[in-house]
């Protein structure tokens with residue numbers, strides 16, 4: 001006889017988990033309907049799974065020994081997923097930790113709550129993603145004497161006071177916040193950005209793991225631009241006093257996202273004067 005040490009969900013809990021997300025997969029990039037008609041007109045066919053957030057049995061994915069069997073088989077430990085997603089999260093529990101799955105569940109239930117009983121606008125409503133670059137700080141750091149100064153002094157010690165008005169190497173940097181705003185009444189999903197052309201940001205903060213934007217919500221990403229510059233300190237100061245220096249103007253970033261129906265969209269963002277970003281739809 002096989003000992004049954006699994007803390008499985010009751011049929012009622014499974015059903016409630018499914019109903020609370022409208023029988024859609026709770027994975028934000030999936031959302032497939034998990035229920036539909038069976039070939040037998042008297043029946044429905046289900047491809048959804050009440051997955052355990054922490055495993056039902058020892059050795060399973062995300063198993064938490066500190067949980068009681070009652071908690072382990074309780075509704076708060078369940079998430080409704082399609083069969084594919086359920087398999088993926090259990091094969092790679094490190095990429096799909098407890099916290100992430102709990103967030104998926106909250107977001108999926110929230111979405112259904114907002115849509116329930118309303119006319120589906122999703123097919124016609126178009127998401128509008130806009131971007132803006134907000135200046136934060138800029139600065140210069142001494143990055144070495146120029147060859148002119150080095151040649152002039154040879155092996156002698158360089159006196160900073162004597163050479164301070166001569167050209168030197170500087171590392172200039174500008175910090176910005178890249179703001180991505182969903183300026184529409186329809187949510188967007190799976191937002192990603194990629195560099196296309198022009199000066200490359202030396203740093204762009206990663207998007208959150210759940211990279212969905214609700215209507216009129218925004219992401220704020222810290223970014224940095226670095227430029228290696230040769231000139232006097234006055235020239236260098238002139239550069240960094242420009243909040244949006246000419247070198248970043250014309251840079252292009254691609255912004256990708258999906259709408260409610262999982263159609264792909266892509267915008268080309270071109271940085272203009274004063275951090276204004278022109279957004280042009282590609283698809």
Ligand SMILES: [Zn+2]
Nearest residue numbers: 025030082085
């Ligand atoms: Zn799924």
